Amino acid sequence: MKNCRLIYKSRASTDVVSNEAINHLVEQSAQANAARQITGLLLLSGNRFLQVLEGAYQDVNRLYGNIMRDTRHCDVELVTFEPMESRYFEEWNMRLVDLYELSKYPREFIAAKYQYRDGVILIPERSHEVYSLLLDAKALCLTTPWKKEKSP
Ligand SMILES: Cc1cc2nc3c(=O)[nH]c(=O)nc-3n(C[C@H](O)[C@H](O)[C@H](O)COP(=O)(O)O)c2cc1C
Numbered sequence: 001m002k003n004c005r006l007i008y009k010s011r012a013s014t015d016v017v018s019n020e021a022i023n024h025l026v027e028q029s030a031q032a033n034a035a036r037q038i039t040g041l042l043l044l045s046g047n048r049f050l051q052v053l054e055g056a057y058q059d060v061n062r063l064y065g066n067i068m069r070d071t072r073h074c075d076v077e078l079v080t081f082e083p084m085e086s087r088y089f090e091e092w093n094m095r096l097v098d099l100y101e102l103s104k105y106p107r108e109f110i111a112a113k114y115q116y117r118d119g120v121i122l123i124p125e126r127s128h129e130v131y132s133l134l135l136d137a138k139a140l141c142l143t144t145p146w147k148k149e150k151s152p
Contacts, residue, residue, distance in 0.1 A: 005054045005088070006064055007079040007130060009123050012047045016072040025072065026096045033093040038063065040089050043137055045099040046120035049073055052134055054087045080127050089138060097137040106140045 016022060026042060033039070038055035051067075053060050068076050089095075099110065099121050114133060115122040124130050 002057050003055060003084045003087075004057050004060050004082060005052065005084040006060050006081045007050070007052045007127075007134070008064070008067070008076055009051075009079055009130075010049045010073040010076040012044070012049055012073050013071065014047070017044070017047055021072075022096060022098075026094055030092070030094040033063075036063075039087050039091075039093055041092060041095050041097060041134060041137060041141075043097045043099065043123075043134065045123060048120075048123050050079075050123050050130065050134065052089060054084055054089055079130050088135065091138075091142070095141065097141060099137075102140070110136065110140075 016025065022044065029042070033053075033055075036055060036059040038053055038059055040052045040054055043050040053063060055063075099107070102110065110121055110133075113136070114124060114129070121133075124133060
């Protein structure tokens with residue numbers, strides 16, 4: 001089966017950003033994604049989501065359909081959807097990266113590289129910068145101790 005990578009951004013509804021609700025969402029997502037060999041990352045910056053989903057075309061499409069209808073966020077906007085030769089986020093079926101929880105030095109690194117307003121890192125407009133942010137987030141997850149470890 002052919003594989004693809006889909007990236008979208010959206011705006012979180014106020015109640016989903018609470019620690020408990022978001023951890024629950026990511027836990028359930030990781031479980032459901034594992035059953036379909038979907039991998040990816042969910043980045044949260046302020047009240048903005050940026051998510052990457054990797055897997056079989058049909059599974060990723062179906063999941064994106066569900067996600068678009070989900071009332072826990074709005075303004076869902078596709079960033080890229082393309083064929084995928086190899087996964088970038090094979091480490092996680094879904095992993096939350098809350099940029100607000102970064103410790104000092106990784107935060108300074110991200111803030112210097114991407115646009116920053118009112119204490120919040122802005123999700124870039126251009127798709128190559130979106131990729132760059134997601135890959136930086138991955139690198140930070142793999143190499144840097146976080147203030148508070150999140151699961152999964
Ligand atoms: C920001 C966000 C990200 C989500 N990511 C996933 C995901 O990676 N995997 C997943 O199964 N559900 C995810 N969901 C939940 C889906 O929208 C949906 O609730 C889930 O696929 C179950 O759909 P169903 O009740 O129709 O089976 C996400 C929801 C939101 C708001």
